[in-house]
Amino acid sequence: MPESRASADCALCRKLADPTGWAGDLIWEFPHSLVVLGPWQYFQGYCMLVARPHVRELFELDGPARHAFIDEIATVARALEAEFRPRKLNVEMLGNQVEHLHCHVFPRYRHDPDRLKAVWVALERAATDATERQKLETGLVGRDELRTRIQAQLLRMTS
Numbered sequence: 001m002p003e004s005r006a007s008a009d010c011a012l013c014r015k016l017a018d019p020t021g022w023a024g025d026l027i028w029e030f031p032h033s034l035v036v037l038g039p040w041q042y043f044q045g046y047c048m049l050v051a052r053p054h055v056r057e058l059f060e061l062d063g064p065a066r067h068a069f070i071d072e073i074a075t076v077a078r079a080l081e082a083e084f085r086p087r088k089l090n091v092e093m094l095g096n097q098v099e100h101l102h103c104h105v106f107p108r109y110r111h112d113p114d115r116l117k118a119v120w121v122a123l124e125r126a127a128t129d130a131t132e133r134q135k136l137e138t139g140l141v142g143r144d145e146l147r148t149r150i151q152a153q154l155l156r157m158t159s
């Protein structure tokens, strides 16, 4: 299995080698992934799990590692549900831009006019619209508070 190889060209491998690069955004360290607070906090609680090994696809993890990674995703989703009570969670593994296995967990809320669409529709607008970008980056509460609240839920769920 190719799962232990790290790629020098991969931005996520570089961050995994030195997680201080995530500074205050690192929320949790699971055996198979790291959990990072995402930039788009209009979707309050948005997190990303980064798989520890450099693989492109979920099936490249062997069975136990794959199952554990999926359990870690589900634990984060459950923590976000418990803390923020969103209308729905969007759990997405894409990797079109960064080819290192990672998973976005986006809470979606009733107040979001685009709630029936994928978040990427709004994020595409933000790429060329500074006002939209500002809106999507700004949460109702600060990032330190979000991190603390999510950590408290994860602690509850893993202990």
Ligand SMILES: [Zn+2]
Pocket: 006, 007, 010, 011, 012, 013, 014, 053, 054, 055, 099, 100
């Ligand atoms: Zn990588």
